[in-house]
Amino acid sequence: MSAAELAGIVVVGASLAGLRGxxxxxxxxxxxxxxxxxxxxxxxxxxxxLSKHVLAGELAADATGLPALAPLRxxxxxxxxxxxxxxxxxxxxxxxxxxxxxxxxxVATGAEARPWPAPTGGTxxxxxxxxxxxxxxxxxxxxxxxxxxxxxxxxGLIGCEAASCCRDLGLAVTVVDPNPTPLAxxxxxxxxxxxAACLRDAGVAFRPGTQxxxxxxxxxxxxxxxxxxxxxxxxxxxVIAALGATRATGxxxxxxxxxxxxxxxxxxxxxxxxxxxxxxxxxxxxxxxxRWPIPVxxxxxxxxEHWGNAVEQAGHAARNMLAGPDDQRPYAHLPAYWSSQFGIxxxxxxxxDGADSVAVVQGSRASRRFLAVYGRxxxxxxxxxxxxxxxLPAYADAILAGRPFPPIRDATDRARPExxxxxxxxxxxVSADEFAHA
Amino acid sequence: xxxxxPPADALFAAVLDPAYRADPYPLYARLRxxxxxxxxxxxxxxxxxxxxxxxLFDPRLSSEDLPPSRRPRTGNPLKDWILxxxxxxIATAHRPLIFRDPPDHxxxxxxxxRSFTVPRVEAxxxxxxxxxxxxxxxxxxxxxxxxxxxxxxxLPVAVICDLLxxxxxxxxxxxxxxxxxxxxxxxxxRHDEAGRHRIVAAFDAISAYMRDLIREKRRRPADDMLSExxxxxxxxxxxxxAFDLISTAILLLVAxxxxxxxxxxxxxxQLLRHPRELERLRADPERAPRVIEEVLRFDPPVHFRTRKxxxxxxxxxxxxxxxxxxxxxxxxxxxxxxxxxxxxxxxPDRADNQHFGFGGGLHYCVGxxxxxxxxxxxxxxxxxxxxxxxxxxxPPPYRPGASLRGPEQLHIGIAGID
Numbered sequence: 001m002s003a004a005e006l007a008g009i010v011v012v013g014a015s016l017a018g019l020r021g022x023x024x025x026x027x028x029x030x031x032x033x034x035x036x037x038x039x040x041x042x043x044x045x046x047x048x049x050l051s052k053h054v055l056a057g058e059l060a061a062d063a064t065g066l067p068a069l070a071p072l073r074x075x076x077x078x079x080x081x082x083x084x085x086x087x088x089x090x091x092x093x094x095x096x097x098x099x100x101x102x103x104x105x106x107v108a109t110g111a112e113a114r115p116w117p118a119p120t121g122g123t124x125x126x127x128x129x130x131x132x133x134x135x136x137x138x139x140x141x142x143x144x145x146x147x148x149x150x151x152x153x154x155x156g157l158i159g160c161e162a163a164s165c166c167r168d169l170g171l172a173v174t175v176v177d178p179n180p181t182p183l184a185x186x187x188x189x190x191x192x193x194x195x196a197a198c199l200r201d202a203g204v205a206f207r208p209g210t211q212x213x214x215x216x217x218x219x220x221x222x223x224x225x226x227x228x229x230x231x232x233x234x235x236x237x238x239v240i241a242a243l244g245a246t247r248a249t250g251x252x253x254x255x256x257x258x259x260x261x262x263x264x265x266x267x268x269x270x271x272x273x274x275x276x277x278x279x280x281x282x283x284x285x286x287x288x289x290x291r292w293p294i295p296v297x298x299x300x301x302x303x304x305e306h307w308g309n310a311v312e313q314a315g316h317a318a319r320n321m322l323a324g325p326d327d328q329r330p331y332a333h334l335p336a337y338w339s340s341q342f343g344i345x346x347x348x349x350x351x352x353d354g355a356d357s358v359a360v361v362q363g364s365r366a367s368r369r370f371l372a373v374y375g376r377x378x379x380x381x382x383x384x385x386x387x388x389x390x391x392l393p394a395y396a397d398a399i400l401a402g403r404p405f406p407p408i409r410d411a412t413d414r415a416r417p418e419x420x421x422x423x424x425x426x427x428x429x430v431s432a433d434e435f436a437h438a
Numbered sequence: 439x440x441x442x443x444p445p446a447d448a449l450f451a452a453v454l455d456p457a458y459r460a461d462p463y464p465l466y467a468r469l470r471x472x473x474x475x476x477x478x479x480x481x482x483x484x485x486x487x488x489x490x491x492x493x494l495f496d497p498r499l500s501s502e503d504l505p506p507s508r509r510p511r512t513g514n515p516l517k518d519w520i521l522x523x524x525x526x527x528i529a530t531a532h533r534p535l536i537f538r539d540p541p542d543h544x545x546x547x548x549x550x551x552r553s554f555t556v557p558r559v560e561a562x563x564x565x566x567x568x569x570x571x572x573x574x575x576x577x578x579x580x581x582x583x584x585x586x587x588x589x590x591x592x593l594p595v596a597v598i599c600d601l602l603x604x605x606x607x608x609x610x611x612x613x614x615x616x617x618x619x620x621x622x623x624x625x626x627x628r629h630d631e632a633g634r635h636r637i638v639a640a641f642d643a644i645s646a647y648m649r650d651l652i653r654e655k656r657r658r659p660a661d662d663m664l665s666e667x668x669x670x671x672x673x674x675x676x677x678x679x680a681f682d683l684i685s686t687a688i689l690l691l692v693a694x695x696x697x698x699x700x701x702x703x704x705x706x707x708q709l710l711r712h713p714r715e716l717e718r719l720r721a722d723p724e725r726a727p728r729v730i731e732e733v734l735r736f737d738p739p740v741h742f743r744t745r746k747x748x749x750x751x752x753x754x755x756x757x758x759x760x761x762x763x764x765x766x767x768x769x770x771x772x773x774x775x776x777x778x779x780x781x782x783x784x785x786p787d788r789a790d791n792q793h794f795g796f797g798g799g800l801h802y803c804v805g806x807x808x809x810x811x812x813x814x815x816x817x818x819x820x821x822x823x824x825x826x827x828x829x830x831x832x833p834p835p836y837r838p839g840a841s842l843r844g845p846e847q848l849h850i851g852i853a854g855i856d
Contacts, residue, residue: 362497363541371497388540390800393495410749410760411497412539 006033007101009321010092011074012082013108013248014038016046016066017287017310021106023070024318034074035100037092039109039248041079042133048307050136051158052340055165057144061137082109085255087274090282104321107252107264107272107285108314111245111305116153121215126223127239130158142238143169150174151226151236153212155182157339159242160195164341167202174234175199176210176226179425187348187384189423190358191372194365194386198342215239245305247289257283263291263303269328270317284321286314295332296400297351297381304351306337334396338389344368347389349396350382355424359406359417363388371395374422375405443468447478450765453741454626454840460833462741462840463782466770473754481625481763482747482756485770487777487794489754494799496751499764500539501801503746504628506530509642510635529641532681534689536743536801537622543800546686549677550804553663559808562597566812569593570819578855582830585848589820590702591695594812598694601808602687603655603662608647612691615644619688620696623841625744625765641688648684648691663690693805700739700844701813705730706820707848708737710829712784720821726814728786733813734772734795736784741769741843743797768794769843826853 009025011018014036022036038044045064053059077094084093085105092100113129116122126147128139143150143166150166152159155177166173179185181192182199199206211229218224227233249259257280258265258273264285266272270292271279285292287310293299316331323329339346355374363370363386371391374382380403383395391411398407406417444452449469452458458465466485469475473486484490493499507529509522535546573592577583595613599606618640621627628634652668659665664687671677678686709716709729719725745764750757758764772793773781779788796803803809820827830849837846 367541369541369544391495391497394492394497397492408496408498408749412500412502412748413497413541415748 007090007103008033008035009104009106010034010100010102011036011106011108012092013106013110013287013289014040014042014044014076014078015108015110015287015310016044016307017108017110017314018106019044019066019068019314020311021108021286021314021318022072022074023068024315025106025322026072027070028319028322030322032103034072035077035102036072036074037077037080037082037094037100039079039081040132040134043076043078045133047131048338050133051130051161052165054136055130055140055143055162056168057140061133061140064133082251085252085257087255087257087280087283103282105283106314106317106321107283107289108287108310109248109251109289111247111288113241114243114246116215116239116241116243120213121217121223122241124215124217124221124223124239126237127215127241129241129243130162131245139240143171147171147236147238149234149236150238150240151176151234152240152242153177153226154242154244155179155184155195155199155206156186156242156244157183157337157341159240160199161339161341162240162242163199163204164202167204167342172205173203174205174207174236176207176212176228178209178211180208180423182206184423184425186352188352188355188358188374188421189425190420191365191384192423194368194370195341198344198368202342245288247291247303249289264289265301266290266292268293268295268299268330269320270313270331271320271328281325284317286310286317290317292331294335294351295330296334297353302335302351302353304335304337306335308336309333334400336396344386345389346384346386347392348382348384349392350374350380350399352382352384352422352424355381355422357405357419358422359419360414361406361408361417362391362411362414364414364418373398373406373408373417378405379403380405380407446471447476449475450477450481450483451479453767454624456836456838459836459838459840459843462769462843463773466767466773469767470770470774472756474756474758476756479763481765482758483765483767484754485767485774486754487771487774490766490768490771490794491798492753493745493751493764493766494797497540498747498749498751499745500748501537501543501743501745502533502539503744503763504530504533504537504622505634507638507641508634509638525642528681529638532679532685534685536689540800542682546678546682547804549667550686550690553666554804554808556807558601558663559811562601562808563811563815565600566593566597566815567819569596570816574819574823574855580852580855582849582851583824585706585820585850586699586703586845587847589816590699590706590848593702593816594694594698594809597808597812598691601663601694602690603660603664604651604691612644612647613695615640615647616692616695619644619692620839620842623740623743624839625763625841644688644691645684648687649680652680652683652687690805696842697739697803697805698809698812700842701730701733701809702816703845703848704737704739705733705813705817706850707829707834707845708733708784709817709821710827710850711832715784715786716821716827719818723818723822725786726818727810729817730810730813731791731793731795732784732786732788735778735791735793736773738769738772738793738795739809739844740795740797740841742767742841743801766794766797768797823856824850824852825856827851 044066080094113131149172152175181189182195183192213227216225246261247263252259267279272283288305291303336349352374357375369387371385371388469485473489507526655665655668747758747762796806834845
C-alpha cells in the first residue's frame with residue numbers, strides 16, 4: 001500500500017452528517033483509515049432537542065449524544081477547529097497546527113449561529129445564540145435562574161420553539177421580528193398568522209415589524225434593555241438572538257473552492273466545485289454546509305438546515321466517495337423538516353421559495369389543525385401540516401410528481417381548498433443586517 | 439376451489455364467494471396483475487403493496503362509505519315517520535370511528551388512544567397467561583380440541599370485557615349482536631336489504647345495552663376504559679357526546695370479539711401446516727413476535743377494508759372516478775412479490791416485514807398491541823402444551839366473512855395436554 005493510500009478518508013465535522021457519513025463509508029465496505037475532526041470537544045450529538053427538551057429542562061444537554069449505528073473504527077480529533085485546506089497537497093490544517101493528510105475529504109462542518117454584532121451589544125452577558133450543545137446548556141442555566149423578561153429576536157423556527165419553552169417555564173417573553181408574523185420567511189404570513197395567534201394565546205408579547213437597534217448593558221456588562229429602531233425600548237435581562245445561521249466555510253477561504261457564507265457548492269453527486277466550476281473528485285460535502293443543485297426544483301442551488309437531509313446526503317456522498325468516477329449518482333432529495341411548538345407538531349415537505357399561492361386543503365387555520373399546500377406557476381412545490389402529518393406523504397408524492405396546484409381537492413375534511421395569499425416578505429426585510437442594523 | 443377461473447373484472451366477486459374462502463390467495467395473485475383493477479360493479483380493487491400504501495395516505499379516500507342507516511317499516515306511523523327517521527339520522531351521523539373521516543375521526547381516535555395505553559395493555563399480560571392456562575387446563579383428558587371454541591374465541595372476549603369493563607356474564611347476550619355487526623365490513627351483507635336490517639336491529643339492541651352500562655359506569659366509575667371514556671376530561675366536561683360514546687364502545691367490543699380470534703386461529707393453522715416452525719417456536723418462545731408478524735402478513739385476520747373516492751384519483755395507471763367504491767385488499771398487498779421476496783412462503787425469519795395486517799395510515803388498528811400480546815401468549819402456550827398436535831381437517835371450515843376471514847372451527851387432534 002502506498003503512503004498516499006494510507007492517508008485515508010478525513011471527515012471534517014463531528015456532526016450528524018459527519019457521523020452518518022462515516023458509518024455509511026464503513027457499511028459501504030471502506031476498510032482504510034478514517035479520521036473524524038470536530039471543532040467542538042463533543043462526540044456527535046443531536047440538535048433538534050436542544051431548542052425543545054433541553055431548554056425545557058427535560059433533557060440534559062450532554063444527554064443528546066447520537067448513537068453510532070455501525071462500527072466506525074475512526075480516529076477522532078475533537079475540539080480541533082479546521083482552519084485551512086490545501087487541495088494541491090491534500091492537507092487539512094487544524095487549529096493546533098496539525099496537518100492532516102487525506103485521500104478523500106468529506107466536508108460536514110455545518111452552520112454557525114449568526115451572532116449579534118459586538119458594537120451594538122453582542123458581547124454583553126445575557127445575550128445568547130442557540131446552535132450547539134454548549135449554547136443550549138448555557139441558555140438552559142440562564143433560563144432556570146429565572147430572568148425577569150426574555151427577549152427573543154427573530155421569530156423563525158428556533159425563536160418560536162424557544163418562546164414556546166420559555167412560556168412553559170412560566171417566564172415573561174417578548175418576541176420581535178421585522179416581519180408581520182412569525183415564520184414569515186419559511187411559511188409566509190398567511191400560515192405564519194396561525195403561529196402569531198399561538199404566541200398570543202400562550203402569553204408571549206409578539207412585536208411584529210420591529211427591528212432592534214442595539215442592546216444596552218448595566219455597569220457589569222449584563223444586558224438590561226433593547227433599543228428598537230423606532231426609538232422605543234424594552235427591559236430584558238436575557239436575550240436570545242435567533243437570527244438564522246451562516247455556513248461554516250470560513251476555513252475554506254483561499255482553497256479555490258466555490259464556498260461562501262451560503263455554503264460549499266457541489267455538483268449533483270455531492271462533489272465540491274472548484275472555483276472554475278469543475279467538481280473535485282476527492283472532496284465531497286453533506287449536510288447544512290452543502291449547497292447542491294436540487295433536481296425536484298429544476299437544479300436550483302439550495303442548502304438546507306434539516307436533520308433528514310444531513311442523514312440522507314451524508315449517506316449519498318459516502319456512497320459516491322466509494323464509487324468510481326463513472327458511477328457517481330445524483331442526489332435526489334425532497335427536503336423535509338419538523339418543529340414542535342405551542343403543543344403543535346409542524347411538519348413540512350418541499351421548499352416554499354418563490355411560492356405564489358397557498359391553499360389550505362385539509363382542516364382549517366382556525367382549528368390550528370390543517371394541511372396547507374404551496375404552489376408556484378400552477379405547480380405544487382411544498383406542503384406544511386399543523387397536527388395533520390399523517391396525510392403528508394400524499395403531498396410529498398404530489399410534489400415529486402410535479403402535480404398541478406392544488407394537487408388534491410375533495411379531501412375528507414375539506415371538499416374545497418381555501419386559497420390565501422402566501423405573504424412572503426421581501427428578501428430585504430429579513431436579512432440579518434436588518435435585524436442588527438449593522 | 440371451483441375449476442373455472444373468473445374473468446379479471448369479476449375476481450372480487452369471487453373473493454366474496456364462500457367457495458374461495460379457504461384459499462383466496464390465487465385470486466389475489468390474479469388481481470395483482472393490475473395494481474388497481476376495475477370490477478364489473480364499478481368498484482376498484484387495490485391489491486399492489488405500493489398502491490395500497492399510497493392510498494392509505496390519500497385524503498380523498500373516505501371511510502364514510504356505509505349506506506345510510508335505514509330501519510324497516512313497522513306499520514306504526516309514529517315509528518315510521520318520526521322516531522325511526524331520527525334514529526336513522528343519529529346512527530348515520532355517529533358511526534363508529536372506523537367509518538368516520540377527519541376531523542371527527544381524529545378527535546374520537548385520540549380519546550380512545552388516551553385510554554388504550556401501553557401500561558394498561560401490558561398490565562393485562564398476567565391475566566392473559568392465566569386465562570390461556572385455565573382454558574387449556576379445561577381441555578385436559580380430551581384427544582381433540584376445537585381451537586376456536588376452546589381458546590381463540592373465549593380469550594379475546596374475556597380480555598376485551600375486562601379492559602372495557604363489560605360484565606363477562608353478559609357475554610351470551612351480545613355475542614350474536616357482535617357477530618351481526620361485524621358483517622358491516624362485508625360488502626355483500628351491507629348491500630343486501632335484509633342484511634342491513636339485521637345490522638340495524640343488532641345495533642339498536644347493543645346500543646340499549648351500552649347506554650345502560652354507561653349510565654352504570656357514570657354512577658360507579660371503575661378502573662376500566664368505559665368508565666374513563668364516559669367520565670369527565672381534565673376540564674370537567676364530558677369527553678364524548680352520548681351517541682359517539684355508545685358507538686365507540688360498541689366498536690371496541692365488536693373488534694375485540696371478531697378479529698383476534700382469527701389471528702390466533704390463523705396463526706395456529708399455519709404452525710400446524712408448517713410443523714418445523716411449530717417446533718422452533720416450542721423450543722424458543724422468543725420467536726413469537728416474528729411468527730405473529732408473519733401470520734399478520736401471510737394469513738391476516740382482516741383481508742380488506744372498503745373506502746369511497748371523494749375525487750378522481752389517478753393511481754397505478756387508472757383513474758378511480760369520483761364516488762367509486764374502493765377496496766383496499768390488504769391481504770393481497772402483503773403478498774406482493776414486488777415488495778416481499780418469495781411472498782407465498784411462510785417465513786417468520788424474513789427481515790423486512792412491513793405488512794398490512796393491522797391496516798395502515800389514519801385507521802391503523804388501535805388494538806394492535808393488545809392483539810399481539812394475546813396471540814403471542816396463546817401460540818406459545820399451544821406449542822408448548824399440546825402434545826403431538828395435528829390438523830383433523832385441512833382446510834378447516836370457514837366463517838362466512840371475506841374481510842374478517844378465519845376458520846369457523848379448527849379441530850386439532852392431540853395426544854394430551856401438558
